[in-house]
Amino acid sequence: MSEFLRSRRARLRPRDVGLPEYGGRRRVPGLRREELAQLAGVxxxxxxxxxxGRGRNVSSAVLDAIATALRLTSAxxxxxxxxxxxxSRRLRPVAxxxxxxxxxxxxxxxMENVPAYVIGRRLDIIGWNRLARALLGDFAALPPEHRNLAWQVFLDPSARALYEDxxxxxxxxxxxxxxxxxxxPHDPDMASLIGELSLGSPEFRRLWAAHDVQDKGFGGKVLHHPLAGRLVLAYETLTLPADPDQQVITYHAEPGSPSAAALRLLASGQEKTTERTLSCSEA
Structure with missing residues (x-):
């Protein structure tokens, strides 16, 4: 928690929160501790x-006041x-x-015309349909430890070509x-993944050190697919009420757009591939 609070404090200036800037040039950027304490009323x-990290049994009211003073997002x-x-480790149920x-x-x-996949803890990719596999990569061909969204983005070179931004x-x-x-916080597989990403990607190390938190459930992405070309897509993230650790992510294109036509062609190609596979297996 210490590093997170310091990182959030560093991104604010007194003028951002309505405080005068006393004391001339600051040795470190952002709000001083006493300024934040004043805003939070502690x-x-x-x-x-x-x-x-020496606080114990912090009340929800104090945490809420600090979050408000720091202008934190909901995430x-x-x-x-x-x-x-x-x-605690003792109270946490076995995953x-x-x-x-x-x-x-x-x-x-x-969902034959909609790429859809399921992520679990640590952003592990644990399920997908045929069109997601055609659009984003052949998950089934990967070893289980590489079926992970973060691993794909930072350690698979093809991801840089796939995502326009x-x-x-x-x-x-x-x-x-x-x-x-x-x-x-006590997940050893998470610690192992972060270690692997940190060793393999300087970009990951830089972004991880920023302590930014994201929980955006929808938006847009532009992909460059080797067969379908440039695709302008929207995505939706649906958290499963019965299992909050799992989320379904879908992509779709605006109806009637070139991207929608390209997705249909990609789906059609997948169907033909499946039919050929079934014909060969029956023969």
Whole structure:
């Protein structure tokens, strides 16, 4: 929590929150601790203990006041709450294996003209339909440890060619991963993944050090597909109420657009490939 609070404090100037800038040139950027304490209505000594990780049993009211003073987004506010009250190892239930329910897999399989895939903890890709596989990569051909959205974006060179704005995609993915790390602070697989990404990608190290948190559920992406060409797509992220650790992500194009036609052609190509595969197996 200490690094997160310092990073959020560093991005604000006194004028951003209606305070005068006293004291001339500052040694470090952002609000001073005493200024933030003043805005949050807590003592400077109390806030210092909290930022240094020495606060215990912090009330929701104090956390909410600090979040408001720091101008946190809803995702950042939620992240702060998780950091301030981590679930102990003894109280945390054993994580279940990540599996897609058969009915959910059947559902996304019926979405023949909509690329859809399912992510779980750590952004692991745990389910997909044929069109997602054609659009984003052959997940089935990858070893399980590489079926991960963050691994794909930072350690698979083809991702840089696929996403027109790779920098924005990379920042989003790190924000999602930071959010998940806050919710699962004792996950050894998460620690292993972050270590691998840090060793393999200087861009990941830089973005991870910023402590930004992301929880955007929809938006747009432009992809450059080797067969379908340039695709302007919108995405939606649907969290499963029965299993909040799993999310279904879908892509779609504006009806009647060239991107919609390209997606239909891509889907048609997948169907023909499947038919040829079935014919060969029956023979």
């Amino acid at each position: 003592s400077v000594a109390y806030y210092i203990r909290l930022e240094q 950042e506010r939620d992240h702060l709450m998780h950091l301030a009250r981590p679930v 279940r294996p990540q599996r897609v329910r058969p009915a959910l897999q059947q559902l996304i399989d019926t 790779w920098d924005a995609k990379a920042a989003d993915v790190v924000g999602y991963l930071r959010r998940d790390a806050g919710r699962n």
